[in-house]
Amino acid sequence: MPGQAIDGEPEWAPGVSTVPFRNLSRAALVRTSARLNLGFDSVELVRIQRYYMRAGREPTDLELAGLAQSWSEHCSYKSSRVFLRAAFGKLQSARRVLGTGDAGVMKFEDGFAYALRIESHNHPSAVEPYGGAATGIGGILRDILAVGAKPIALADPLFFGPLDRAREQLPPGVKSPRYLFDGVVAGIRDYGNRVGVPTVTGGIYFDPQYVVNPLVNVGCVGFLPRARLLPNRARAAGDRLVLVGGLTGRDGIGGVSFASRELTERSETESRGAVQLGNPIMKEPLIHACIEAFDRTLVRGLKDLGGGGLATASGELVHAGGFGSEIDLDRVPLRERGLLPWEIWVSESQERMLLDVRPNDLSALLAIFRRWDVPATDIGRVNRGSIERIRLGGVAAGTLDVGFRVAPTPRRRPTRAPRSATRRPRARVPDELLAELIRDQTLAPDSVSREPVIRVYDHEVFGHTILKPLQGQVTSPSHGDAAVLRPRTESWKGLALTVAAQPWACQEDPRGGGRWVVEEAARNLYAVGARPDAFTNCLNFGNPEDPHVLGQFAAVVRGLAEGARGLDFAIPSGNVSFYNGGLGAEIPPTPVLLATGIVPDVRQCTSVDLKEAGNPLYLVGASRPELGGSLWARRNGLRGQPIPPTHPARLRHMGEALLSLARSHALRAVHDVSDGGLALTLLEMAFGSGLGFSVDLAATGLAGPGLAAVGEGASRWVVEVDRTLVPMFERQLRAEPVARLGEVIATGGHFRWTDRTVADLDLSELYTAWRDGLRWT
């Protein structure tokens, strides 16, 4: 009976129960874990049993709930840690990194720094797209805030099944891609716009492999004076632990366990309660109040309350500082009555942070939060030693060694090496009916304009978005390669942001695909005039207990590291999302990057749209015949094709040459060649300008016009060069593979093969169809 002393055991607080554990067989332990929805495997259960045998007592439900949060895959990275450490451990670029806490922190200029982080909110969004996407933003904002930074931009890469997939074709319990897409976009819009942080970049990808398990990743960049950089650890014994922000309720209980297993047809009914409720109008003043408290140096360390709630945040905060804690759960302000102690401990209610505050600073800190009408409560203290004591009304509810609780032993699960890339004979792109082929590619769901979505997100709040997600003339904007922010109006220095993902290449060749994604990010950054600086990655994969999946993971991570080394990217933060899939379906390996670049002077930025008829168009970078992962291969259902090789170090060399040309204003427009190949690249450049182009596809050196138009390999850009500066351009790039494609003309998309016309497109009609191709309701 709760509250009553059981034979030789401590007396526990009301509402706390003990769970018989010490005398159970391994099979009985597994049953107990399943019954209580704890998600431990048998190895972990035995370890826990041993701990309590040494302690000479049974665990409380609160202790087990806390352990289950911290030992989940979602919080502990137990399956991925060994690979990440080996691959990302030693990068030259680490010298630019200032912090690797809840968010990575990079040097910017003079005393300023920026923070970046991306993570997934896949499973919540699969059952409740609107709320799942909204709280995904809420979570990433807190990660940025938790290093002392103010969030300044959001990025939203999204992956869905085909929007026209009929309901009858969906597996039981799976929601239609159209419903998920509409809900996710509305969730991002309503949370992002209300909280007042611009959504400046992202991506929308469609593939049948995302029908069961869509991916909703969300990235954020923050900005801070370097002096404000804060650690995610407690600083001194005796400091107070102050819980600030939203009230604690029953939402989001078990969210991390939900994220750490595959979806099933019952996910909707069983796990709806694991989805949290977001409140941007609590978050907005919470950010203000926190920044004010940081600026007045009233906060010494902090942690956001995300997966695992107070249990994870308090445990990690004090453990990182080498301390223990004492927490009074009855002081936690609640939204509803009747919460059990363990529910308070692990609730993932949103908009909360835990601050480490000097006792003497407490009253000044509380005054700030009072003025902002944000609840702030002193709930405990940092203690010497390594024990966490959780109490209610002064009576114990749990007492654990915090190191044991928050740091599970990393797992070394078996991997199987991915099969080699080339399995089928090389496909041949037809050279006939090229205009129809280009039209089909341009109007494919993956290619059509994202304007209908971009316009519902406020991408300009704060007024620092100086190269926008849509670029070109106001009457016909086109997709840019990257957005550029100017964080300080006192300076012309800029920060470029871009999202890169190529799951199809990763599926054909995980390691090469990993490199490809990094290259794509770098190409996007160089295109706008930015030097690659850092990326944060969200690694979305299937079940890591499947050696094939973990083998793909290991190979992708290796490829990402190779790309980062060659292009001098730092990797100061990241997130792993396993268990994406279920009902027999598996997602392709989907590493998603949010990459940043430094723009020395934003006045030299180049946009994607063509500028002036008569200027020459050049292709920079060597063309390749491989088609693996390309839009054309996907539309023709071709798998097992080799992907184009990548050479990150060589790409860097070309990119540096482009930067130097941008400084001399020799480049009028730049666009990287990616999805859809050279043809779609040229069309996007033309769409944004109202101008046209005339090009000779034979300049690619490829076998025929079809391949030249749609091939995507690799490491290439199309650039419009100021016609008075052609000699400078050619001199600067004389050691690189450069081909003159043709020139900008007044109207029309004219493709030749030497002197024969192979496609002649009416761009105004095609533009309208492309612009209106994606319906969002």
Add this chain to the structure above:
Amino acid sequence: MRRDRLRIALVSIEGTNNDEELLAALRALRVPAEVVQLKQFEGRDVERSQRRDLFDFRVLLFPGGFSAGDYVRAGAIFAARVRAAVGPSLEEFVRAGHLVGGICNGFQVLTELGLLPGRPDGRMGRPQAALMTNDSGHHECRPTFLRWEGGRFAPLQSLPPGERYMIPSSHGEGKLVLSDEPGARLEDLERTGQILFRYVGPDGGPAEYPWNPNGSVGNIAAVTNPMGNVFGIMPHPERSFYRIQHPDWTRKGHPEGPGDGHLFLESIVRYAETHD
């Protein structure tokens, strides 16, 4: 009054999230503007040094955002709180002829207070208009062009009417709808010179969607009260303060220069410093 003494308050509550760029723009104009939480006027939960009085300021601006989440009609909650906290002083402030402006959500707040389109005596009261959900049914973040209609708004008197400016929009509820007899009300506003800006197309002609992003009556983007000292504007002049914030600066050049919104804010500041 010297510009460096011209105090401008940006009045905010939770969810007022466009104060930062407006503050930056005014500071770039060398004005000691400050963000003031409504509670600082009430004196509730604030330290003595942070208390403020409306009459400490020359100009009051209500910035954009989603005050209190705008979960009911946009601006309605903020307006109710303003009325309760400082209603009589605000009325006095307006009747004294000081400038009061609202941008985006601020326009919605002043409309809910009944200060816009407003009464000849400058009193608050029942709303005479509403800013309703855009015809598209959703948020619209896009460049818009505004034409100065040569109305009563004193700060712009030196500018030639018909001039066109790129001032971007970003709102979900910006469709101006007039109450009672809307047709007659629209004619009244035109006659009394209360129409400050209309949306126009990129070629300067009448605006259709998306150039009128919300379906506002008469393509109205901004209005003033009959006295011309209270204004509300849906688009964001603070977001085209610098030329480099314009969406097409990479085509048109001159990234160093001032943007179209600069002129509007500069006119307000110049008017306030010369008209005590």
